[in-house]
Amino acid sequence: MQYGMYINENRCMGCFACVVACKDWHDVPAGPASWMRVKTIEKGKYPDLFVAFLPVTCNHCLHPACVAVCPVEAISKRPEDGIVTVDREACLGKDQCGLCLQACPYDAPQFGEEADARMQKCDWCLDRLTEGKKPICVISCPMQVIDIGPLDELRAQYGDVRETESFTYSEELAPSVLFKPKRDERNLAIGKIEVTPRVGTEG
Amino acid sequence: MAVDANHEEKIIRSICSSHCGGTCEMKVHVRGNRIVRIESDDGEYKPRLCARGHAYRQRVYAPDRLLYPLKRTGVRGAGEFTRISWDEALETVAGEMNRIKARYGNAAMLHFCSMCDPHTLHHVGAFHRLLCQFGGYTAPWGFISHEGATFSAGVTYGTRRKFLSQSEHRLEEYLSSRLIIMWGWNPVTTEQGTLTPLFLAQSKEKGARFIFVDPRYTDSAAVFADQWIPIRPGTDGAVLIAMAYVIIQENLQDRDFIEANTIGFDQFKAYVLGLEDGAAKTPQWAEAISSVPAATIENLARAYACNKPATLATSISPGRTAYGEQYHRAAAALEAITGNLQFQNWLSAPKKKAVKFNPQLESPPNPVEAGAPPRKNALPFRGVSVNSSARVNVSLFADAILKGKAGGYPHDYKMIWLSNTNYLNQLGEVNKTVKAFQQLEFILVTEQFMTATAKMADIVLPVCTFLEREDILAPRGGGIYALLNKVIEPLGESKSQRQICQALALKLGLTDYGDKTDGEMVEHIVTRLSEEVDLPDLDSLRKQGFVFGRPKKTEGGGQPEDKKIPPTAFPTPSGKIEIRSEIAARINDPLIPAIPTYMETWESLNDPLAVKYPLQLITPHLKRRAHSQFDNLPWLRELQTQAISVNTVDADSRGIRSGDLVRVFNDRGAVRIPAKVTERIMPGVVALPQGAWYSPDENGIDYGGCANVLTKNQISPGGAFTPHTALVQIEKVGQ
Ligand code: SF4
Ligand code: SF4
Ligand code: SF4
Numbered sequence: 016m017q018y019g020m021y022i023n024e025n026r027c028m029g030c031f032a033c034v035v036a037c038k039d040w041h042d043v044p045a046g047p048a049s050w051m052r053v054k055t056i057e058k059g060k061y062p063d064l065f066v067a068f069l070p071v072t073c074n075h076c077l078h079p080a081c082v083a084v085c086p087v088e089a090i091s092k093r094p095e096d097g098i099v100t101v102d103r104e105a106c107l108g109k110d111q112c113g114l115c116l117q118a119c120p121y122d123a124p125q126f127g128e129e130a131d132a133r134m135q136k137c138d139w140c141l142d143r144l145t146e147g148k149k150p151i152c153v154i155s156c157p158m159q160v161i162d163i164g165p166l167d168e169l170r171a172q173y174g175d176v177r178e179t180e181s182f183t184y185s186e187e188l189a190p191s192v193l194f195k196p197k198r199d200e201r202n203l204a205i206g207k208i209e210v211t212p213r214v215g216t217e218g
Numbered sequence: 219m220a221v222d223a224n225h226e227e228k229i230i231r232s233i234c235s236s237h238c239g240g241t242c243e244m245k246v247h248v249r250g251n252r253i254v255r256i257e258s259d260d261g262e263y264k265p266r267l268c269a270r271g272h273a274y275r276q277r278v279y280a281p282d283r284l285l286y287p288l289k290r291t292g293v294r295g296a297g298e299f300t301r302i303s304w305d306e307a308l309e310t311v312a313g314e315m316n317r318i319k320a321r322y323g324n325a326a327m328l329h330f331c332s333m334c335d336p337h338t339l340h341h342v343g344a345f346h347r348l349l350c351q352f353g354g355y356t357a358p359w360g361f362i363s364h365e366g367a368t369f370s371a372g373v374t375y376g377t378r379r380k381f382l383s384q385s386e387h388r389l390e391e392y393l394s395s396r397l398i399i400m401w402g403w404n405p406v407t408t409e410q411g412t413l414t415p416l417f418l419a420q421s422k423e424k425g426a427r428f429i430f431v432d433p434r435y436t437d438s439a440a441v442f443a444d445q446w447i448p449i450r451p452g453t454d455g456a457v458l459i460a461m462a463y464v465i466i467q468e469n470l471q472d473r474d475f476i477e478a479n480t481i482g483f484d485q486f487k488a489y490v491l492g493l494e495d496g497a498a499k500t501p502q503w504a505e506a507i508s509s510v511p512a513a514t515i516e517n518l519a520r521a522y523a524c525n526k527p528a529t530l531a532t533s534i535s536p537g538r539t540a541y542g543e544q545y546h547r548a549a550a551a552l553e554a555i556t557g558n559l560q561f562q563n564w565l566s567a568p569k570k571k572a573v574k575f576n577p578q579l580e581s582p583p584n585p586v587e588a589g590a591p592p593r594k595n596a597l598p599f600r601g602v603s604v605n606s607s608a609r610v611n612v613s614l615f616a617d618a619i620l621k622g623k624a625g626g627y628p629h630d631y632k633m634i635w636l637s638n639t640n641y642l643n644q645l646g647e648v649n650k651t652v653k654a655f656q657q658l659e660f661i662l663v664t665e666q667f668m669t670a671t672a673k674m675a676d677i678v679l680p681v682c683t684f685l686e687r688e689d690i691l692a693p694r695g696g697g698i699y700a701l702l703n704k705v706i707e708p709l710g711e712s713k714s715q716r717q718i719c720q721a722l723a724l725k726l727g728l729t730d731y732g733d734k735t736d737g738e739m740v741e742h743i744v745t746r747l748s749e750e751v752d753l754p755d756l757d758s759l760r761k762q763g764f765v766f767g768r769p770k771k772t773e774g775g776g777q778p779e780d781k782k783i784p785p786t787a788f789p790t791p792s793g794k795i796e797i798r799s800e801i802a803a804r805i806n807d808p809l810i811p812a813i814p815t816y817m818e819t820w821e822s823l824n825d826p827l828a829v830k831y832p833l834q835l836i837t838p839h840l841k842r843r844a845h846s847q848f849d850n851l852p853w854l855r856e857l858q859t860q861a862i863s864v865n866t867v868d869a870d871s872r873g874i875r876s877g878d879l880v881r882v883f884n885d886r887g888a889v890r891i892p893a894k895v896t897e898r899i900m901p902g903v904v905a906l907p908q909g910a911w912y913s914p915d916e917n918g919i920d921y922g923g924c925a926n927v928l929t930k931n932q933i934s935p936g937g938a939f940t941p942h943t944a945l946v947q948i949e950k951v952g953q
Contacts, residue, residue, distance in 0.1 A: 026419050028406040028441045030841060031857050032258075035272040038853055039255050045852030061865060061897040062448055066440035154260035155267060157412030158419055 017077060017097035018139060019166030019191035021173045022070060024180075026158040029053055029068035036155035040140070048125035050137035051152050056181050059201055067197040069181055070152070070161060072137035073123035074190030075099045081115035081124060089134070090115060097166075097191065098139055106133040120185055139163055166191050227254060230705045231763055233691055234271040235684040237333040238844040240411035242267045243763040244274070246685060246705045253278055253685065253706060259763050265412045270844055273853040277666075277683065278709065282850060284665055284672070284680040285710020294656055297673040304711060304721065307677050312725035314660040314676075315352065318633045324354040325586045325608065325629040328615055331715070332639035334847055335684040337691050337702065339739055340715035343579035345637060348719040351728045354586035356629060358612035359593070359604055360937040362645070366537025369936035370546035372597035373799040373810075376790035389417040395426050397525040399518070400443075401454065401549070403533030404436040407841040418442055427525075429518065431457070431510075433836060434863070434905060435898040447518065448900040451834045451942050452819040453508035454536045457515055458548035459816050460504035462555060463490050464519035471523070472557025479787070480554050482798025482813065489813050499816070507816070509900070523556045530558065535838070540819035540943040543936035547814035551797045559795070573750045573769055577692040577743045579716075579732075584608075590628070595805055595936060599789065613645055613939045616654035616931055633660040637715060638681060640669040640846040643912050643924055646941060647931035649887045664718055667850060670912040670924070680712040687714035688736045690743055691764075699751070699767045701740065701759040809935035821930070821945045823902070831884045831945035833868065833904045837925035840907035849911050860923040861894040863905040864948065869895040872950060879952040881919075882906065884945060887927035889920045893948070904948065908941065 037043070037051040051072050058065040075092075079099050082090045089105035092098070101124075108131035109116070115124040115134055126132040140150035144163075148154070153161045162169060170193065177184040179196035227247040234242045243259035244267060253275050258266035277283075287307035292298025318326050329349055331342050349355040361368055368378045392398060398421065405414045419441070422428060428442040431449050439446050449457060465471050466487055476483045492498035501512035501519075522528050532549045536542065553559040587606040596605035603609075608628050610618045615634065622630035634655070642651045648670075655661060655674045663675035672678050686708040691700040708714070713721070714736055723731035734742065744756050751767040759765065787793070791800040803812035821827060823834065839845075842854040849855070862882055864874060874880055876895040881888055882904070889906070899905055906925040913922035920927045929941040 026441070028415055029437055030406065030412075031269040032267060032272060032412075034857070035269040035853050036256075036258070036267070039272050039275060040257075042255075045856050057896075057898070059897060061867075061899075061901070062435070062446060064435050064446070064897055066435065066437075066898070068437075068440070149260075151257070155258045155272065157258075157266040157268065158416055 016095060017166045017191055018075060018163065019169045019193060020072065020074070020139070021162040021169045021193045023160050023195040024067055024069055024197040025195055027053070027068040027070060027160045028158055029055060030157065032155050032157055033070055033152035033161065036151050037137075040151040043135070044127070046128045048127045048132070048135055050125060050135070054181055058199065063201050065199045065201050067180060069179065071121065071182070072139070072152070073099060074121055074188075074192045075139065076185075076191065077189035078187065080118040080120070080188055084114040084118040086112065086114065096144070098141060100138050100141070101134050101136060103133040103135060108133050120188070121190065169193055229257070230703050231761065232685055232702050232705060233700050233763070234267060234274070235335045235337060235702070236270055236844040236847055238268075238270070238408065238410065240265060240268070241691065241700070242271055242412055244271060248705055251706045263413065264763065268412055269842060269854060269857065270848050273848065273851050274685070276851045276853050277848065278685060278706075280667070280850060282667055283709065284667060284678060285712055286680060287711070288678040290676050294661075294674045295652065297668060299678065307679060308722055308725045310677055311662055311722060314633065315726065318660060319353060322630065322632050324352070325356050326632040327355040328610065328618075328631050328634040329355050329637075330358050330612060330615070330639055330641060331637035334638040337689045338577050338743065339579065339689050339736055340687070343581065344716045344719045345635070346584070347579045347581040348723050348728070348731060350581045350584045351723070351731060352726055354584045356586060356631065357584060357603075357609050358615070359609040360612045360933075360939075362612055362939045364534040364537060366542030366934060366936060366938035367534045367546050369595070369597065369938065370537075370543045370550060372599060373802040374547060374550045374790075374796055375788050376796075376801070377599050377788070389413060391529060392417050392421040392426065393424060395421060395527055395529040397427050397429070397521055397528040399522060399528065399530050400428060400430045400432070400438060401530065401532040402432050402536040403531050404432070404438040404838065406438040406441055407436065408839045415441070429521070433900045433903045434838070437841070447510055447514055450507070450509050450823070450900070451836050451903060452539045452822060453504075454545040455541070455548045455814070456499070456504040456507040456816040457510050458545065458552050459490060459499045459814065460501045460515050461519035461522065462486070462548070462552055463499045464501060464516050465523045465552075465555060466490060468520070470520065471555045475557035475559070476555055480795045480797050481792045482796055483555060485798045486551055486813050489815065522552070522558070526556070526558060528556075528558050535942065538939050538942050540821075540932075540934055540940050541809070541817040542934050542938045542940065543810070544815055544817055548816070550795070551814045554795045554797060573747070575746045575750055577690065577747065594807070595810065598801060611933050611937055613931065613933050615641070616645070616647065616651040619654035619657060620650070632658060633662075634658055635662040635664075636671055637664040638666070640671045640911070642671040642674060643669065643846050643926060644908070645931070646926055646929045646939065647886050648912055648920070648924060648927045649918065650931050664715065669846065679718055680710060681718065682708035682712040682714055686712065687717075688740045690740050692743060692747060697767070698764050699747070699753060699759070700764045701744070703760055704737070807935060819943045820932070821943055825945065827945055831947045832902070833946050833948065834902060835925070835928055835944040835946045836903060836905050836942045837908040837929060838905055840909060843907075843909040846909040846911060849909060859892060859894070860907065860910045861892040862948065863894045863896050863899045865899050865901040865903070866895055866897060867901040868904070869893065872948065874948070874950045877953070878950050880948045881951045882928060882946050882948045884928055884947065886930065887918070887920065889923055889927050890951060891921070891923040904946065
């Protein structure tokens with residue numbers, strides 16, 4: 016079975032509640048390692064703009080590149096739910112190795128700023144999932160942007176859109192993420208505000 | 219309490235009490251006396267925590283938290299202090315208070331506390347009770363956040379209650395709106411409770427159209443906007459009045475509503491059409507002022523008048539400008555003449571049955587205010603105390619200290635007590651406030667952190683956070699109740715605000731302040747409220763988040779909901795919505811006109827000063843702070859850089875690129891911070907988020923990025939704080 020994540024990009028307001036909730040829950044200190052990140056997408060010229068926010072974690076790919084390249088098998092994919100976990104004891108560290116970071120096109124492997132930092136990353140809150148609770152980012156998002164659950168159930172509920180503005184689906188890796196993408200509607204704004212014709216006369 | 223079997227963690231409930239306007243529910247995980255993590259309540263319509271709420275553990279355990287009383291050893295502002303005992307600290311404070319009282323009188327003492335960690339037991343009432351028992355003090359008047367809105371609601375509707383609907387319509391109202399005009403409102407960042415953006419998202423999904431009128435393409439615009447109308451700061455009133463012109467010219471006004479519910483439409487119409495001053499307030503007139511194209515104003519006016527129900531979601535932010543009252547007055551007039559007001563809070567809400575018991579701490583009248591006449595711009599719905607001319611506007615403490623009686627203030631001021639407020643940082647013209655504070659004989663600050671304000675103090679007393687003491691959220695008149703549990707014991711020697719007042723009362727020889735503990739007070743309040751309100755018992759209250767307490771039914775049952783508008787719905791002199799305000803007319807000040815009027819701000823682009831300082835500064839919120847709170851927490855600091863937003867055009871002409879260090883300056887001061895070059899702000903306007911901690915070097919140049927180094931210490935005629943009215947220049951100083 017494969018778990019997956021669904022993101023309603025239209026609703027994300029870039030508030031970082033998920034980012035900080037994740038750091039608090041998993042005791043990740045301030046610094047470069049952040050299991051959950053929120054990207055800002057900005058396009059256009061004043062005053063015709065498009066701005067979107069996108070939360071990104073590890074995508075727990077069907078064919079994870081990180082697992083394949085790790086020389087000491089520190090990263091593994093759980094058969095029961097497809098979640099990709101990392102054994103930090105076994106990891107050789109960023110300075111010695113860092114191959115997973117090079118291999119992952121989604122920048123998911125995270126390293127702290129300490130010397131020889133070991134890899135850490137999102138595990139879709141395995142601790143919570145095993146207790147039957149949704150991951151912390153899901154329950155802390157004020158806009159209810161994120162859902163995490165069995166991928167086929169998510170597909171049935173939300174459809175099968177695999178790409179959005181700043182996220183390219185890799186056929187080779189098959190990331191387990193679905194989107195409701197935010198559409199760039201520049202130039203459509205004119206005429207979108209419906210105006211009822213004049214009802215009165217001058218005076 | 220719920221026990222998490224796997225972790226042996228207890229979950230204790232509280233309500234996030236930061237000064238953002240929201241009160242989001244918090245499930246705090248504790249092990250022993252230690253907070254280990256914080257979870258949101260994920261109930262479907264529970265306000266979930268924002269990033270700041272989730273970072274609260276770092277705030278409680280911040281290495282720079284103040285945990286012991288401190289005495290200043292270096293010069294004011296240097297931040298050199300030594301730890302002393304509570305006894306020595308309180309002895310010193312009581313000694314100074316007695317000395318100043320004997321020498322200069324009670325009025326020489328100023329006091330202010332902010333909305334950081336407030337609610338019932340630890341807010342202004344705690345201090346007010348003590349200081350009034352001590353013989354009185356000079357209290358502030360005016361709301362820093364929304365005095366412009368409060369004032370204009372007061373003169374238009376005769377009450378301040380209605381103003382809340384201008385930016386906080388009942389959330390359900392958004393769901394039935396066809397059009398929502400977000401005027402200077404960025405709820406995604408300011409939060410005001412995380413349910414607000416959720417409801418806006420649902421309104422959008424139901425088909426509501428969103429138009430944003432704002433100098434910035436805010437994050438809220440990013441999420442919701444169908445259209446963005448950039449506007450010059452301080453010119454909102456002109457555009458709203460020109461919209462009224464279009465509506466009147468095209469006869470789109472709601473005649474029935476105007477007839478039934480308002481007075482003064484004809485006078486307003488005469489002003490709008492220019493019958494008296496010969497200047498018609500046409501869209502072309504407003505375009506020249508605001509840079510909003512006339513055709514856009516026409517379309518906006520028609521859209522608002524013809525897409526009912528439409529919500530004019532006017533933020534309180536544009537009211538924090540010179541003559542900001544007029545923006546709110548014009549918006550209120552527009553809502554009334556289009557009949558869109560009918561749809562809002564005031565008229566549709568059933569009258570709440572007042573609960574008689576007032577949970578706030580009681581206080582004797584303030585002797586300093588005895589016999590003082592009301593201020594000239596007093597409002598009828600405010601009590602005599604708040605209206606008293608013995609008070610000083612909250613924005614003007616620095617001016618009052620510097621000028622005293624000679625400058626027309628009621629007294630000469632020698633001492634200030636500031637509690638949970640980074641006053642120096644958060645009000646106009648920091649360098650002037652520094653100068654004023656240097657003159658005082660005694661400064662007492664009760665705080666959690668060594669803020670720029672605390673650095674000026676002679677004695678600093680450590681206050682615990684809201685997670686370390688008990689409190690209750692208990693509005694009068696029924697509504698939402700919640701109990702704030704003590705989650706852990708206070709760290710170090712920190713105490714609650716009320717405990718500090720209790721201890722100081724004893725040192726001052728005041729025996730009737732009250733010796734109940736905070737916990738006993740909460741119990742007492744719940745018991746008393748339960749006589750009038752249907753509330754769960756204390757134990758259930760401790761375990762739940764928000765509960766909705768309804769006033770108990772009395773004989774005859776509750777009033778039926780009367781949706782029809784009674785003829786005298788408004789406590790104004792006429793009983794109607796006063797587009798021409800009798801209250802304003804009686805104030806008899808040309809700068810507070812009876813009709814909503816556009817008045818050009820000081821430091822506008824037409825000011826000769828604009829040659830030297832050609833950029834308009836606005837000082838918006840940053841989502842990782844609540845005002846100056848949270849600025850020091852690593853989890854939040856890393857999310858956003860404190861920087862000044864500059865449009866590409868203005869940056870290019872100055873050779874500035876994103877990330878460059880720039881000097882932002884005017885005659886009041888200078889700040890050095892990185893620039894953020896962006897398309898998301900209108901040319902000619904720069905935005906420096908307020909709340910960053912003032913950190914001057916030896917030359918007085920601020921490297922912290924404190925916006926108020928640049929703002930002016932001048933209030934609007936109605937009393938509003940005016941931080942969005944300031945001209946600056948920027949130049950590149952490094953990379
Ligand atoms: S997103 Fe990157 S780190 Fe995560 S499973 Fe795929 S390849 Fe591995
Ligand atoms: S699933 Fe859990 S670990 Fe992953 S980002 Fe969300 S909160 Fe963090
Ligand atoms: S909490 Fe939700 S809305 Fe906020 S940044 Fe994360 S995904 Fe977006």
